[in-house]
Amino acid sequence: MHAEKGRLYGVSLGPGDPGLVTLNALRVLEEADSVWFPATPGQGGGRSSIALDILRSCGIDERKCRGIELSMSSDRSHAEQAYARSWLLMQEELLEQKSVAVVTVGDAGMYSTVTPILEHAAAAGRPYRIVAGVPAFLAAGAAAGLPLAAHAERLTILARVGSVDEIDRVLDREKGTVVVMKLSTVRDQLVPWLEKRRPDFFYAEKIGMPGEFITSRVEELCARTIPYFSLLVCSRYGRVASSVEGKL
Known part of the structure; x- marks a missing residue:
C-alpha cells in the first residue's frame, strides 16, 4: 500500500512495540504529507503521546506530525471539539491534494481514536482507507x-x-x-x-x-x-x- 495524494488514511500502530507496526502502515506513514496523532495534555502546558513515541521509534519525520489533544475524561465534549478542529485542518490539506494519515495505538477498527475523524470524512463524502494493525x-x-x-x-x-x-x-x-x-x-x-x-x-x-x-x-x-x-x-x-x- 502506498499513500495516494488527496487520500485520508486511518493507520494502526499496534499496541506499543514499534516492531508490530505493519509494513503497509510504515510505508503510508513514510509517504504521507502529514501524520496526525492523539496526545494527552499534561500539567504545565506539556503533552504526552504513546503514538508519537512509536512514530519516533519508526523514524517518521516529526516535522510533519501534528497532535490532536484529547483529555482522558468521560466527558466527550472537549474531545469532539478537538476532533472537529483537527478535521477542518485535515480537510484543507486533502483539498490541496495532500495525503493525510491519522494514527491510533492498537488497531484502527477497534475502540480507536481514529474513528471520529473517519466519521467526519464519511459525512463530508471524503474517501478514506484503514490500515489494519495488531490489537x-x-x-x-x-x-x-x-x-x-x-x-x-x-x-x-x-x-x-x-x-x-x-x-x-x-x-x-x-x-x-x-x-x-x-x-x-x-x-x-x-x-x-x-x-x-x-x-x-x-x-x-x-x-x-x-x-x-x-x-x-x-x-x-x-x-x-x-x-x-x-x-x-x-x-x-x-x-x-x-x-x-x-x-x-
Whole structure:
C-alpha cells in the first residue's frame, strides 16, 4: 500500500512495540504529507503521546506530525471539539491534494481514536482507507503464550465497562473466553471482584510498551493503579492461569 495524494488514511500502530507496526502502515506513514496523532495534555502546558513515541521509534519525520489533544475524561465534549478542529485542518490539506494519515495505538477498527475523524470524512463524502494493525489483546495473548480461542470456541470482547457486573453477566452467559479492555473504569472494583469470583484469568498492562506487566495472580494487582492501557482475559476453558504462570 502506498499513500495516494488527496487520500485520508486511518493507520494502526499496534499496541506499543514499534516492531508490530505493519509494513503497509510504515510505508503510508513514510509517504504521507502529514501524520496526525492523539496526545494527552499534561500539567504545565506539556503533552504526552504513546503514538508519537512509536512514530519516533519508526523514524517518521516529526516535522510533519501534528497532535490532536484529547483529555482522558468521560466527558466527550472537549474531545469532539478537538476532533472537529483537527478535521477542518485535515480537510484543507486533502483539498490541496495532500495525503493525510491519522494514527491510533492498537488497531484502527477497534475502540480507536481514529474513528471520529473517519466519521467526519464519511459525512463530508471524503474517501478514506484503514490500515489494519495488531490489537493489544492479541499481543497480550502472544506475550502470555496463550491462544485466546481455538476450533469452535467463542471469544467475546468488552471495553470500558461501567461495572464488574457486566463482566459477570457475560461470563455467566458465554461458554468461552472474555477479553475486557481499558480496565481503568473499574479499577477500584477489579481486585475485590477477582478475589470473590476467582475466574481463570490473566491481567496485562502496557503491552509492548515500557513497563509491560502480565500476571495471573490477584495479590500482584493489589498495589497497582490499573492504567487505561490494561486488559483482562478470563476463560471458561481452564487453561489461562496455568499457561501464563508457565511463561512468566
